[in-house]
Amino acid sequence: MKSEETTFQTFEIIAFFLNYVLRLEKMTNHTPVTLKFLAEKLKMSVSTVSKALNNYPTINTYTKQRVQEMARELRFTPNKSAINLKERRSCIIGVILPNLLDHFFTRSIYGVEQFATQNGYNVIISQSHDELEKEIQSANMLLKSRVDGLIVAISKQTQDFAHLDQFEQMGIPVVYYTRNPSFNLSCHKVLGNTFQGCYQATQFLIDRGHQKIAYLGGPKMINFTHDRFNGYIHALKDNQLPFSSALVAYTDFDQENTISAIRKLFADPANSPTALVAFKEPILFDALKYLKTSDHPHFDQIESIGFGNNAFISYLDSPPIASVEENPESVGENAIKLLLRLINQEIDMSNHQKVIVDCKLVVHCG
Amino acid sequence: MKSEETTFQTFEIIAFFLNYVLRLEKMTNHTPVTLKFLAEKLKMSVSTVSKALNNYPTINTYTKQRVQEMARELRFTPNKSAINLKERRSCIIGVILPNLLDHFFTRSIYGVEQFATQNGYNVIISQSHDELEKEIQSANMLLKSRVDGLIVAISKQTQDFAHLDQFEQMGIPVVYYTRNPSFNLSCHKVLGNTFQGCYQATQFLIDRGHQKIAYLGGPKMINFTHDRFNGYIHALKDNQLPFSSALVAYTDFDQENTISAIRKLFADPANSPTALVAFKEPILFDALKYLKTSDHPHFDQIESIGFGNNAFISYLDSPPIASVEENPESVGENAIKLLLRLINQEIDMSNHQKVIVDCKLVVHCG
């Protein structure tokens, strides 16, 4: 009886000290917890420990238990760099986009992030601020980081693609989204159906009785500026409405340029538009603000629609009558899904894909 | 004479073929360009190639030239995983924040990104969407990626910090910014001077003759809600204005709650506030919108100030009279700078630092 007790006590004391040592080792974390470290503790080989943690069938169940317990105890975390080196990949997806202050891109990131992390990838976002120089820097940085794939919305300055072509030359798939190389330069792309969005917006205004609908376009460098214009044109045509170049003007994201575009559109008081379709909501807001202050005679009768469906609209006193919702989350989601299939070689890189995401008209007024 | 020409031609032909072979090798990129590959091409040892590329003084200038030229030719890019493994680091900074749709955080990223990339670090951003569960997931993901440092703005649900303490236990420095563990829980932090910001806002309204100034606070879970309240209180006190609990209400980011908070503040028509200081602009916008639709008798005389200085303010018809600019870029910049110093062991991790970034009152009305 007594000896049993003693044995038990001894056991407890040993357990206590073992725990103590373990805790000390946790605290003085100068020796990182590696497989080798675990192996020495357990008096096993590194390979056994590795296999036990990865649940190899050839490893004894009891051994697995011991190893896994110790790993948990010492908070073992496998070194990603080592695994990446071995597996010849980085588990990183690079994203280059113009600006996170633009809610379209911020929302698109949501879709990207979700599916990336679900599949064990990390996402590095890099903003070009619509400058080619920064875009090149970002691209080079991501190339050095050896991303497994790239998702990119090009800057409005980008015309040469050498910095992005590098990736494909190294076998790294690239998916362009939203903003992409114009014309028929072949690449993988995911686009909003900006034609359909603009067509619907114009149709909506026509249905409300408008005859003179102006189109305020964005930077001509951005490819889909023209698609939107085409949507506008086709809607007019399908409704037998005349097209007038006086009703079309272009601007960029600069307020000054928007104002002069609006001045042009409303230059002829006898023939001024009663409705407006705008490339992007911030531009539309600048336009409406200017129109209001410039005391346009029928300002309150002008109905407008922009792309974006910004949450801020509900705070405006004279809000656009509707918005074109571009479903950025869905665009991002489609981009990452396509990229993952390219990475996994489910699709050949040279077999260029094109995915179109429809827009939806959201009506604001009651 | 003739022999010289022949030699020259021969040389050209060789050069041409060499180029051809090199291009072929570039195209069929099945063998990745590694140091070993370069070494074999150049008939040198791997170590010489490595040293030549890293400009070691012990390597002959001519050798360096040859190596660097070949490296450029074959587009050699050192494998980051291999370097990271050797250097025992990842060159990745993790950032956990509630939401990129909040311009404060988006702008703060700008400061972080800039200094991180300048110092050779990549940034992985992870959104918690103000949910503890997601924050824990993000933290674990970043821990697995073995980030070299962490910058975090906690979710409004976070009260337990085990998932973040892990990092420091593994020797990875953590800097809390903006939102941080309340009370005197010791950690590295970079904060906006939210007390001063709120004090100035209140003082500004007092200077404009307001006597009954309401304070619309944010979620009580967010630590600096109280700092702002104190700024408000102190401004009142310093101007010998009475404090009334009827003039204080709290909400979160939910519109419904904001409306009921506003109802409470303006419940007594005889004693309703003439000015309003709000925790954050989106909340203020909700409040103003409700006040306007609820036909408050002196709506147009109510002057208000919120935190944020949102760019959209210029589009509002009845904008706040001023904004508290929180300088998010500067907050982000200070956070990454502190983190880098911790990573470089210029500051001991146990020597907890606190950095305060002042706010600035921006007046909107003419």
Added chain:
DNA sequence: CAATTAATTGCAAACGGTTTCGCTCTTAAT
């Protein structure tokens, strides 16, 4: 009891770099 088979475990190479150390070969100094 020897021989075969099955169950575990360990060895060692590989991933792609960096870096220490030592070796060879000049060249200058003694």
Added chain:
DNA sequence: ATTAAGAGCGAAACCGTTTGCAATTAATTG
């Protein structure tokens, strides 16, 4: 002529993990 110094290069270890194969032991079979 001998030695010392120094320039230039290469061998090898190392970072942490995975994995094919060999080695060991135990169990089963003829």
